[in-house]
Amino acid sequence: MQCEIVAVGTELLLGQIVDTNSAWIGEQLALSGIDCHRHTTVGDNRERMMAAFREALDRADAVIVTGGLGPTQDDITREVVAELMGVTMERDHGLADRIKSRFAGRGRKMPANNLRQADVPVGATPMLELPGTAPGLVCPVGDKVLYTVPGVPWEMKEMLKGTVLPDLRRRAGTVSVIGSRTLRTWGQSESGLAEMLADEIDRLDVEGGPTLAFLASGIEGLKVRITAKAPTPGEVEAILDDEEARVSSIIGPIVFGLDGANMESVVLDELVSQGLTLAVAESLTGGLIGSRLTDVPGSSRAFRGSVVAYAGDVKRELLDVTDGPVVSEEAVSAMASAVCRVLDADVSVAVSGVAGPDPQDGQEPGTVWMATCVDGETETVKVVFPFDRVRTRQFTVISVLNLLRLRLLKRRGG
Amino acid sequence: MQCEIVAVGTELLLGQIVDTNSAWIGEQLALSGIDCHRHTTVGDNRERMMAAFREALDRADAVIVTGGLGPTQDDITREVVAELMGVTMERDHGLADRIKSRFAGRGRKMPANNLRQADVPVGATPMLELPGTAPGLVCPVGDKVLYTVPGVPWEMKEMLKGTVLPDLRRRAGTVSVIGSRTLRTWGQSESGLAEMLADEIDRLDVEGGPTLAFLASGIEGLKVRITAKAPTPGEVEAILDDEEARVSSIIGPIVFGLDGANMESVVLDELVSQGLTLAVAESLTGGLIGSRLTDVPGSSRAFRGSVVAYAGDVKRELLDVTDGPVVSEEAVSAMASAVCRVLDADVSVAVSGVAGPDPQDGQEPGTVWMATCVDGETETVKVVFPFDRVRTRQFTVISVLNLLRLRLLKRRGG
Numbered sequence: 107m108q109c110e111i112v113a114v115g116t117e118l119l120l121g122q123i124v125d126t127n128s129a130w131i132g133e134q135l136a137l138s139g140i141d142c143h144r145h146t147t148v149g150d151n152r153e154r155m156m157a158a159f160r161e162a163l164d165r166a167d168a169v170i171v172t173g174g175l176g177p178t179q180d181d182i183t184r185e186v187v188a189e190l191m192g193v194t195m196e197r198d199h200g201l202a203d204r205i206k207s208r209f210a211g212r213g214r215k216m217p218a219n220n221l222r223q224a225d226v227p228v229g230a231t232p233m234l235e236l237p238g239t240a241p242g243l244v245c246p247v248g249d250k251v252l253y254t255v256p257g258v259p260w261e262m263k264e265m266l267k268g269t270v271l272p273d274l275r276r277r278a279g280t281v282s283v284i285g286s287r288t289l290r291t292w293g294q295s296e297s298g299l300a301e302m303l304a305d306e307i308d309r310l311d312v313e314g315g316p317t318l319a320f321l322a323s324g325i326e327g328l329k330v331r332i333t334a335k336a337p338t339p340g341e342v343e344a345i346l347d348d349e350e351a352r353v354s355s356i357i358g359p360i361v362f363g364l365d366g367a368n369m370e371s372v373v374l375d376e377l378v379s380q381g382l383t384l385a386v387a388e389s390l391t392g393g394l395i396g397s398r399l400t401d402v403p404g405s406s407r408a409f410r411g412s413v414v415a416y417a418g419d420v421k422r423e424l425l426d427v428t429d430g431p432v433v434s435e436e437a438v439s440a441m442a443s444a445v446c447r448v449l450d451a452d453v454s455v456a457v458s459g460v461a462g463p464d465p466q467d468g469q470e471p472g473t474v475w476m477a478t479c480v481d482g483e484t485e486t487v488k489v490v491f492p493f494d495r496v497r498t499r500q501f502t503v504i505s506v507l508n509l510l511r512l513r514l515l516k517r518r519g520g
Numbered sequence: 521m522q523c524e525i526v527a528v529g530t531e532l533l534l535g536q537i538v539d540t541n542s543a544w545i546g547e548q549l550a551l552s553g554i555d556c557h558r559h560t561t562v563g564d565n566r567e568r569m570m571a572a573f574r575e576a577l578d579r580a581d582a583v584i585v586t587g588g589l590g591p592t593q594d595d596i597t598r599e600v601v602a603e604l605m606g607v608t609m610e611r612d613h614g615l616a617d618r619i620k621s622r623f624a625g626r627g628r629k630m631p632a633n634n635l636r637q638a639d640v641p642v643g644a645t646p647m648l649e650l651p652g653t654a655p656g657l658v659c660p661v662g663d664k665v666l667y668t669v670p671g672v673p674w675e676m677k678e679m680l681k682g683t684v685l686p687d688l689r690r691r692a693g694t695v696s697v698i699g700s701r702t703l704r705t706w707g708q709s710e711s712g713l714a715e716m717l718a719d720e721i722d723r724l725d726v727e728g729g730p731t732l733a734f735l736a737s738g739i740e741g742l743k744v745r746i747t748a749k750a751p752t753p754g755e756v757e758a759i760l761d762d763e764e765a766r767v768s769s770i771i772g773p774i775v776f777g778l779d780g781a782n783m784e785s786v787v788l789d790e791l792v793s794q795g796l797t798l799a800v801a802e803s804l805t806g807g808l809i810g811s812r813l814t815d816v817p818g819s820s821r822a823f824r825g826s827v828v829a830y831a832g833d834v835k836r837e838l839l840d841v842t843d844g845p846v847v848s849e850e851a852v853s854a855m856a857s858a859v860c861r862v863l864d865a866d867v868s869v870a871v872s873g874v875a876g877p878d879p880q881d882g883q884e885p886g887t888v889w890m891a892t893c894v895d896g897e898t899e900t901v902k903v904v905f906p907f908d909r910v911r912t913r914q915f916t917v918i919s920v921l922n923l924l925r926l927r928l929l930k931r932r933g934g
Contacts, residue, residue: 125539143565388807414807
């Protein structure tokens with residue numbers, strides 16, 4: 107089964123919008139075991155849209171078209187598909203009522219031109235999902251199929267998950283259910299992780315079962331994705347549970363969370379479950395640690411605040427740092443202890459380092475001292491990041507939060 | 521003149537990377553007055569790459585191919601283009617030396633397979649730019665042309681600017697030079713800005729001259745882009761200078777900077793030029809104000825630090841906030857004054873508000889009090905943002921920095 111993607115929109119060609127839809131759909135197709143050999147982008151132009159749709163249908167079994175379904179005169183995907191199918195357009199009154207009720211639900215009156223969105227090519231089936239006002243359509247073309255979905259990402263995603271992907275899998279004869287789970291890790295390189303899991307991957311190759319894939323995600327760490335296929339959702343979950351347990355037992359505490367969890371939310375949850383409050387003392391990160399922690403709704407249950415001591419004398423006056431270099435073990439250790447007292451918190455993290463681009467106090471850019479303070483005891487780590495200013499700051503945030511996570515795990519265990 | 525873009529890379533089809541190159545190139549082509557009717561993405565597959573290149577060349581006068589120029593066996597763009605041109609590959613020894621010296625310059629030994637990158641189709645010309653180790657090539661195909669550039673965005677951009685765009689303009693017979701300048705604004709809606717500039721746009725329509733375009737950029741504000749065309753770079757600059765002065769005189773101080781400047785860098789520059797230091801007191805932003813300021817290299821010349829008082833009692837203990845609601849004019853005013861004293865700074869900004877999703881102290885999410893303190897005098901503003909948590913925090917940062925910018929401008933003027 108082969109499926110191509112065609113994105114429609116002059117604004118995409120002009121670079122006013124970056125097309126993130128095609129990448130997302132590409133990933134979903136791969137997860138569903140459906141091949142995708144080409145993405146195409148064309149403008150809102152009848153002739154060029156027609157050519158792109160035809161060519162894609164010649165090569166593939168199915169085509170997903172995003173965009174061009176709005177209510178304005180520019181939005182001509184429906185008309186072009188009707189011509190391609192060799193049929194006329196007809197008002198779908200049930201669909202018109204559903205669109206009207208979308209407006210009524212928001213207390214707004216529907217502009218007359220929105221009714222255009224209820225005109226569908228004869229033979230096409232509107233999708234059940236209608237997150238916005240643009241209906242998705244399943245359009246048979248000979249023994250092939252073309253799906254039209256809106257360009258608005260969250261509307262598109264709902265229709266892909268609800269209608270398009272299940273329909274594609276049915277057509278591909280895939281009667282089984284596919285599910286995946288992502289283990290999020292921090293602290294290992296991709297090759298290191300691959301080495302740790304080499305035996306397990308070999309075992310899965312020989313015995314069959316779920317597959318493992320590594321996805322590098324920059325400052326979000328490395329993800330290990332387990333993908334399983336089985337006749338029922340319950341069986342898929344059981345396979346995922348079993349494989350998650352195996353992988354976790356092999357790679358251990360470098361797994362910090364599952365699926366949507368990030369380092370900040372994991373640390374905050376652990377603090378709340380142990381009834382602890384957190385303070386932060388920042389230097390090179392300038393507020394980024396606190397900012398990322400407070401991105402998480404409900405962070406006020408544990409996060410008390412942060413002292414951003416960017417100037418050296420602020421570190422000395424507010425955070426008990428003594429004379430001498432501020433990028434040092436002594437300084438960062440003093441910062442971690444002092445900020446617990448100043449902000450009246452149970453635990454803390456502190457960082458002091460050289461973000462670059464220039465050296466500081468004779469230390470190279472990328473040199474970072476980190477400290478954690480738990481139950482009054484301070485531990486420190488020095489890292490030299492080989493990155494630019496932006497990435498040095500970002501990696502510092504995740505690294506120091508990971509150090510705190512490991513100490514909190516140990517505290518809970520012991 | 522028509523030019524298509526073909527992005528090569530299986531990782532793009534699988535959604536492991538979002539293709540931002542095509543959008544950027546599309547924008548540059550539009551700015552150069554060159555039409556682009558299609559973007560295509562294909563995997564690292566000889567047959568499918570060949571088909572995509574041929575089809576693009578059939579439709580257009582020129583094709584820009586990104587990706588597939590690396591040193592590994594997967595990277596076959598060079599070979600496919602040679603086949604398309606009907607020529608063999610030949611080692612370019614000058615190019616080989618340049619690639620070797622790229623490695624030597626970084627103190628590294630060149631792996632042998634990197635020499636593959638010096639094999640070029642006979643008749644193709646390597647570009648002068650070599651920011652990485654993958655050379656870009658100008659490849660004549662009949663009376664048309666195909667450019668190959670690396671997929672790494674900064675390498676691609678250098679070659680586009682240095683070779684591809686000038687070459688395309690020459691082929692298009694565009695003897696004129698095109699230039700643009702962006703005025704960055706904060707504090708007006710797109711329709712408000714369009715209304716303010718309606719007469720000027722009408723005047724330009726009638727009299728000819730540069731064009732004006734509005735670009736919405738979310739938390740980066742609205743951009744007004746002036747694009748001018750003239751026989752020489754000097755004349756383009758003169759037109760841009762003239763139009764910038766006209767637009768600035770119409771829309772006034774909502775223009776905060778030009779081109780690459782952002783709100784943080786503009787505020788920091790103004791502080792440095794007036795010899796002032798800055799302190800920040802943050803609540804709902806959790807450190808985001810300090811984080812964005814310290815994203816700017818050299819921010820330590822003015823930024824002293826920040827007190828992130830997320831918990832209410834931290835505001836009271838460290839920042840002189842008295843009993844009563846912390847999302848209030850009194851509280852934010854006290855925070856701004858106190859943080860100047862605590863961090864020994866000349867000026868300050870302070871924010872206290874409800875990021876959401878839940879109300880706080882009976883105040884709705886989006887309610888934000890902001891204060892600026894300059895020369896010991898505090899001014900406050902209340903805003904109710906209609907946004908979610910993330911955008912409320914982001915808009916708070918830019919809004920409060922803009923308030924400080926306007927006060928600093930007034931201070932300099934008077």
